[in-house]
Amino acid sequence: MVEITSKNAARQTFMPLMRELVRAYQAFSHYSADGFRLSGSSLTQPFTLGNTEGMTFKEIGDKTLITKGTLTGIIDRLEGKKLVKRRTDKQDRRRIMVRLTRRGERLFDTEFPRQIIWMKKKFSQLSKKDRDEAIRVLGLIREAFEAE
Amino acid sequence: MVEITSKNAARQTFMPLMRELVRAYQAFSHYSADGFRLSGSSLTQPFTLGNTEGMTFKEIGDKTLITKGTLTGIIDRLEGKKLVKRRTDKQDRRRIMVRLTRRGERLFDTEFPRQIIWMKKKFSQLSKKDRDEAIRVLGLIREAFEAE
DNA sequence: TATTGTTATACTCTATAACTATA
DNA sequence: TATAGTTATAGAGTATAACAATA
Numbered sequence: 001m002v003e004i005t006s007k008n009a010a011r012q013t014f015m016p017l018m019r020e021l022v023r024a025y026q027a028f029s030h031y032s033a034d035g036f037r038l039s040g041s042s043l044t045q046p047f048t049l050g051n052t053e054g055m056t057f058k059e060i061g062d063k064t065l066i067t068k069g070t071l072t073g074i075i076d077r078l079e080g081k082k083l084v085k086r087r088t089d090k091q092d093r094r095r096i097m098v099r100l101t102r103r104g105e106r107l108f109d110t111e112f113p114r115q116i117i118w119m120k121k122k123f124s125q126l127s128k129k130d131r132d133e134a135i136r137v138l139g140l141i142r143e144a145f146e147a148e
Numbered sequence: 149m150v151e152i153t154s155k156n157a158a159r160q161t162f163m164p165l166m167r168e169l170v171r172a173y174q175a176f177s178h179y180s181a182d183g184f185r186l187s188g189s190s191l192t193q194p195f196t197l198g199n200t201e202g203m204t205f206k207e208i209g210d211k212t213l214i215t216k217g218t219l220t221g222i223i224d225r226l227e228g229k230k231l232v233k234r235r236t237d238k239q240d241r242r243r244i245m246v247r248l249t250r251r252g253e254r255l256f257d258t259e260f261p262r263q264i265i266w267m268k269k270k271f272s273q274l275s276k277k278d279r280d281e282a283i284r285v286l287g288l289i290r291e292a293f294e295a296e
Numbered sequence: 297t298a299t300t301g302t303t304a305t306a307c308t309c310t311a312t313a314a315c316t317a318t319a
Numbered sequence: 320t321a322t323a324g325t326t327a328t329a330g331a332g333t334a335t336a337a338c339a340a341t342a
Contacts, residue, residue: 027290094318
């Protein structure tokens with residue numbers, strides 16, 4: 001049924017994993033609770049600025065893999081919504097610190113837990129053992145792709 | 149160090165998994181070989197039209213979770229590049245079949261294997277056992293989020 | 297009436313290159 | 320010169336609502 005070629009061998013071996021990774025992430029991100037959608041690599045991820053003293057553009061970019069030009073626009077929009085504010089670093093005036101405003105913090109403090117509760121309902125369908133396994137193997141995948 | 153509240157309990161329990169899922173996917177998708185980038189839920193995923201007789205807009209939308217208005221634009225662009233073509237279904241003239249052109253097939257036949265080879269280099273860093281585990285737990289995650 | 301796909305609208309994310317200000 | 324961030328440009332994905340054609 002299946003041709004035995006090295007091309008097909010590779011497909012058989014890695015396609016299912018690749019597909020499952022995409023599908024799992026897609027299901028996860030697409031059905032995130034509204035108002036706090038977790039898109040691929042954007043700042044809407046609550047992992048970035050919440051519970052920090054602020055970060056420079058450079059730091060945010062390094063962490064999220066967003067290029068600086070793109071980041072300016074994203075921060076502009078968040079600033080427009082009064083969720084973050086810019087502040088020039090006094091030591092090095094090229095640097096600009098970005099930090100949550102009170103309103104931004106309030107959003108993270110209210111919306112984020114709501115999101116968590118919703119996530120909990122979903123992730124609870126996995127056993128503790130399976131969740132630990134998931135964390136472990138996802139870490140391996142990340143390391144493999146981060147290398148170089 | 150950590151407050152013991154139900155909110156924090158949820159964070160402790162599910163945040164690491166959530167974070168690893170996002171980071172692993174991010175690393176995977178961001179470093180995909182150029183020219184064939186795998187974005188979140190777009191048709192650039194080789195899983196959609198390759199090796200099919202064509203699909204209707206409805207079918208593609210259901211499979212990729214892309215809404216119909218968005219899909220029209222995506223197909224327009226692919227058609228502009230002469231990678232796909234539209235054909236009205238004769239039985240039900242409301243339906244339009246989308247199918248790879250010869251050029252589209254050629255792209256999938258050449259670029260896709262190249263992508264696979266690159267993926268192989270990365271995924272090979274995981275043992276067979278870990279890859280199987282990854283497929284299994286990612287399937288569980290997908291099922292949890294797809295339910296309802 | 298219901299379904300399939302299109303159009304119009306508006307917004308976000310994306311990268312790149314040229315630019316300004318600072319170091 | 321090098322680094323941090325902005326601006327300008329161009330393109331792609333996103334959803335929604337109103338619409339046309341067909342069933």
